[in-house]
Amino acid sequence: MTSPTPQLSPTDFYTLKDKNDSLLLAALNVAVLMKPYDGNHLELDDIIASDGQLKQLPPEWFTFGEIEKKAGVDLAPDMKVEGPEGYGSRGRRRDFITDESFSIDFTAQETRLRTMEAYYDLDRTDMIAEPGRFFAKKRRSSKIPEWSTLLIGYDGEPGKEIYPLWYYPKTSMEKKGKQSLSDSNVLTWPMTFTAKDDPTYESLFGFGIAGTGFTKEMAEAMGITLTGGSGQATKTVTLPAGTTGGTWTLTVDGKTTAPIPYNADGAAVTSALAAAQSTATAQGSAGGPFTLSDATNVSANGNALTGGDTAIAIN
Template identity: 25%
Template sequence: MPAADFTAMAELRQSLIRKALRYAIFAADSSASAVSAPFDSGGVLQTLPSGYVPVGFTTTDGVTFSGDMSNSDVESGQSSSPTRSDVETDTQTAQWVPQETNAAAVALYENLPLAGSGSLPELGSATWTWSRPKTPPTRYRRLVFIAEDLNKETGNAIYIVRHFPSALRTGREDEQWARTEALTRGVTYQAYIDDVLGTDSVTWIDGPGWRDLAPLSDEVQQVSITGGPTGGTYTLTFDGQTTAGIPYNASAATVQSALEALSNVTDGDVVCTGGPHPGTPVNVTFGGQYDGEDVPQMTGSAAGLTGGTTPAVVVTTTTPGGA
């Protein structure tokens, strides 16, 4: 096996360290549509279905997603470690502390509907009032969490969208009134399986900045010999450098060797396939120092070819680099 390059093996990429530079929480009653496609085919963020309302500002702790998992182990007399383990429970919760006194924050804290009968009226249009029922209702919600980050190289947005299609309030923090702090109503919601979607949580990552991370295409140029020559040689010129004569019936390996002998091409910069000439084209794929780049198109000279009918060297770019 070849010697390892640790840096290459580790694949450390700062561009993949994500932060929630901005984030927002949205809530809807269970009657609202579940989110199925937060992005279009081009990675553009789409509006949420009708019925989702924003929670607004939260404390600097943001949103904490927690998990609770338990396993059932089988222990055997012949082993000090369990001989079998199966997942019994695997639940997910989201906890956050709203700072705004808006309809969404109050409804989520007090277990009120977000729309329809029993919901709070439009902000400022009437008195807000609610009372605690003798028997608290079991009220499932749909929750959406959206975080925005940036691709530091392009400046384009990267979005992380997490959807709890069926969530239930399982905890709430103390509501404290004080002159020195904002009035807050912290809540915890647990995700439950949605019968239609068949999951308790769906997460998407996309956006123009995410699409920018896709590897760029390596350029592929095709070298064809026309006119049916029966002897002689031809040359290829790449970015001002011209090869030595290449036999009219060269294999792909021979073409690759001729290109690698140029001062501006090193081993690994080109890979040639196809051939042999003159009947079959040779495909030249650029990599190495030209990886993912739009490189100059080669030109060919058929001056040294003999026989046939007006032989020529035709170079075409079949896959542009950098796309």
């Protein structure tokens, strides 16, 4: 027996459209970081902690510093598709992806050694670096240098940061833009890198969104269901030993409380969270430690505490 077709309720155009301004992400700032490709890869836990805070990268990673504003950073995916066509058929009968690439285009402004090394492919073995002079020659090599590349954008505000991020395990220089020497511009380093397939990473690149501003509400609006891991775990907040006075604030999933007295108990902390429109709850005696539930990204500010250290531990 055939099931009857479900009857859907009437709606209107704007309900169907369901626009959401909170999902307009921007890269108000951006960091471009690289390291010479060595087959060792970053995973998400190497970049972002479970509470949404950025992590310090290993020492082999370097930054290009400030990127030229008018040029920005252009990310361009490209794909080529081919396939057989039949006589008398319109269009391809089957599609095959024959090539897939991704280019990263930016202009570095700061004259750093690692920037010059990437742009010119400098040979450090013959480099002269003495007081009053620096000189290096372009490397004579048939092999194009390869790099691992990480881009981290910045949106949001302090305490509610959102970091769109792109990780390319293997890239190489595709082309170099011209350098213009004039009395009205600084020396710039325009570069385009292309992502290359890396079998050990099993992907051309990875993309994600992180930060304390990446809340459960935002994830749900994006259609992302947070499951398992630190997103469902409880957090323990511990004020520093020896605290005798002052106040502190707690930020949970982008919502920051008003100042909380140093000797508040779990009920008072829960009330402060509720006043900040957070659904998280806290349990603990006066002065803590506090166990937080329904909290994904948690940070705290103890600069207004007195009597000892001001660093609040979150585990």
